[in-house]
Amino acid sequence: FSKAGDCEICIRGEHRNLGEKVPRGFLQVAMRSSQSPPTFSEDQSGRRELADWIASNEHPLTGRVIVNRVWSHLLGEGIVRSVDNFGALGQRPTHPELLDHLAHRFVSPEGENGDGFGWSVKSLVREVVLSRTYQMSSGYDQASWEKDAENRLLWRANRKRLPAEAIRDSMLMISGKLDRTPGGSPVAGLGVLVSNNQPDAEEYEAQTGVKRSLYMPVIRNELPPLLTVFDFADPDLVVGKRPVTNVPAQALLLMNSPFVMDVAEQALRRLLKDESQASSATVDRMYRTILSRPPTDAERE
Secondary structure, eight states: SSSSSOEEEEEOOOOOOOEEEEEEOOOOSSSTOOOOOOOOOOEEEEEHHHHHHHTTTOOTTHHHHHHHHHHHHSSSSOOOOTTTTSSSSSOOOSSSHHHHHHHHHHHTTTTTGGOOTTTHHHHHHHHHHEEEETTOOOOOOOHHHHHTTTTOOOSSSSOOOOHHHHHHHHHHHHHTTOOOOOSSSSSTTTTTTHHHHHOOOOHHHTOOSSBOOGSSOOOOOOOOOHHHTTTOOOOOOOOSSSSOOOOHHHHHHHOOOHHHHHHHHHHHHHHHHTTOOOOHHHHHHHHHHSSOOOHHHHHHO
């Protein structure tokens, strides 16, 4: 558009079938009665005003949603377990006062009474991981289980599945193949898969590389099987919490994937070094390298 202005309604969503113009504004149902809707100037689109409103310290949802997602990521379940739905159809918070307290500190400026985070996610994470709740054991207690089987009252830590990206990165790290150098285009060499949006699974698979999964290109129709099988988030949706599945395809992929077999062979060569056969010390080194713990007597045997 040559200049900012109001837009017509697209009848039935069809951009060629235009209705009356509608004044720019905000979704009123998402605003508290005490809030005044932001005003628009004639020469502005309203996007900045919308962004300022969303990121305002007075916004009732933004701080709570961010805090809840961080809590869910760190502890396995959110204070509001339906992390993508804070509405009437979502679940109620198990600890509403805690959610309000953390959200208030999160949006408060740093130095305000000594407890504001100033929208710093790092400060929020530090606060949570240093808490007694985060450091609890996942040990079982029969009496607590009978009263709260779903652990809504946080009487123990939730066991969490290792995400797909961490599984891949761990394999590359143990094999010694992980490339930590920054830079470079994540889609270089993908050819028609990116330029023409024409899927070519063989070409894509050959270009996955050995950098951290964080830097892998996400081609919606051609996700790497290792990520897909282990519950990678659907790229077409906003996914605040991934599904957790336990299916035979996961074990089959770990046994048959060329990528897994390659990194396993590389890891074996790295850990055995020049030894002709594994000794007790080698077994101990393997467990410490792969699982970050020594083997038990039964495992060593």
